[in-house]
Amino acid sequence: MSPSAALPLQIHGPADLAPLVGHELGASQWITIDQARIDEFAESTLDRQWIHCEVERAARESPYKTTIAHGYLTLSLGPALNDQIILFPGARMVLNYGLNRVRFPNAVRSGSRLRLKLRLLEMEDIPGGVQLTLRQNFEVAGQEKPVCVADSVMRVFWDEPDRPA
Numbered sequence: 001m002s003p004s005a006a007l008p009l010q011i012h013g014p015a016d017l018a019p020l021v022g023h024e025l026g027a028s029q030w031i032t033i034d035q036a037r038i039d040e041f042a043e044s045t046l047d048r049q050w051i052h053c054e055v056e057r058a059a060r061e062s063p064y065k066t067t068i069a070h071g072y073l074t075l076s077l078g079p080a081l082n083d084q085i086i087l088f089p090g091a092r093m094v095l096n097y098g099l100n101r102v103r104f105p106n107a108v109r110s111g112s113r114l115r116l117k118l119r120l121l122e123m124e125d126i127p128g129g130v131q132l133t134l135r136q137n138f139e140v141a142g143q144e145k146p147v148c149v150a151d152s153v154m155r156v157f158w159d160e161p162d163r164p165a
Contacts, residue, residue: 007026007084007085008026008083008084008085008086008087009025009026009085009086009087010087010089011086011087011088011089011091011156012088012089012090013090013158014123014125014129014130014158017120017123017130017132018123020120021120021121021122021123022119022120022121023119023120024117024118024119025085025086025118025119025120025134026085026086026117026118027085027115027116027117027118028081028082028084028085028115028116028117028118029084029115030113030114030115030141031077031081031113031114031115032111032112032113032114033069033073033074033108033110033111033112033113033114034110034111035055035067035110035111037069037073038052038053038067038068038069038070038073038110039053041069041070041072041073041076042070045070045072047070047072051064051067051068052067052068052069052070053067054067055067055110064107064109066109066110066111067109067110068107068108068109068110069107069108069109069110069112071104071148073108074104074108074114074138074147074148075102075138075148075150077114077116077138078116078136078138078150078152079096081115081116082116082118082134082136082152084116085116085118086118088156090158091129091156091157091158092128092157092158092159093155093156093157094154094155094156094157095154095155095156095157096152096153096154097131097153097154097155098152098153099150099151099152099153100133100151100152100153101149101150101151102148102149102150102151103148103149103150104147104148105145105146105147105148105149106140106143106145106146106147107147108138108140108147109140112140112141113140113141114138114139114140114141114147115138115139115141116136116137116138116139117136117137117139118134118135118136118137119134119135119137120132120133120134121133121134121135121151126155128157128158129155129156129157129158130155130156131153131154131155132153132154132155132156133151133152133153134151134152134153134154135149135150135151135152136148136149136150136151136152137149138150
């Protein structure tokens with residue numbers, strides 16, 4: 001299996017992952033981050049700061065001249081966008097184990113198109129499976145600087161790992 005294979009990559013066991021360590025796995029489809037999505041996120045998290053939700057005020061006072069998405073909204077899209085890049089058919093369980101590092105070096109302006117690029121940084125054997133560290137690089141169309149860079153940790157468990165005992 002190579003990083004240039006058709007997406008999403010189908011990973012059936014640790015042997016499929018080993019040659020991918022250190023490589024970019026691919027990019028998700030572009031999605032639009034519109035004001036409705038930003039407002040829904042604000043309501044569900046109770047984070048209604050004006051820079052996210054007050055369109056007229058943001059146009060006047062924000063350095064971005066529009067509302068921007070919450071950083072955590074961008075980050076929360078990681079699992080869904082990951083699934084457009086890599087899947088684990090036959091895995092007994094895939095768990096989000098956490099994050100090692102997260103940065104928001106740029107803003108997602110309302111109406112922007114966002115996608116995720118994924119790189120497999122590390123793979124570590126754990127009982128019954130593997131722990132993966134994935135670099136999530138969120139980018140906005142037309143902008144060179146990423147909007148979020150996060151090192152996500154996931155654990156993937158198989159009933160019968162495909163490695164020698």
